[in-house]
Amino acid sequence: MPQFNNKNKGFTLIEIIVAILIVTVGVLAAYIVTQKIVFYTYQISSRLTAACLAKEGIEIVRNIKDTNWLESASSWDEGIAATSDYRLDYQSLEFPGTNCNLSPEEYLKHDGAFYNCSSSGPETKFKRKITITHDGADKLIVSVKVTWEEKGDTYGPITVQEILYDWYPSP
Secondary structure, X not given: OOOOXXXXXXXXHHHHHHHHHHHHHXXXXXXXHHHHHHHHHHHHHHHHHHHHHHHHHHHHXXXXXXXXXXXXXXXOOOXXXXXXXXXXXXXXXXXXXXXXXXXXXXXXXXXXXXXXXXXXXXXXXXXXXXXEEEOOOOEEEEEEEEEEEEXXXXXXXXXXXXXXXXXXXXX
């Protein structure tokens, strides 16, 4: 009669529990990593938007300065008050901005194409404050600070600073 050796046939209960534990830890780790990637992707997107909004603030002030020069204004910094905080958007051609109020504590709005500080479009999570300081007769220090809120937390500020000069000689 043949003898059957039952050793090493199948898995024991301990081996099955260990295998289930290893698979569970692997799946849980993958889930946590996926959640972190989704969170950081959303946060990085907001950070990139804030950086672009900060740079746009510099460009708005530069546009007003250049418009003064092109329109032969009496001064390159005409209408730019000393040491002030502003809310300006891409439509602003003068200070404090005909379509913006003076409070930098309000959220920017998005009209589907552009961020603005007028009443058109729904409110976004971003706030932008433009600070301009005169440093002598031929230099403006422009500092733009953008903050935003997500899920009850405030992030930022993203701050961009640039010095604008009166580079065109007076006639």
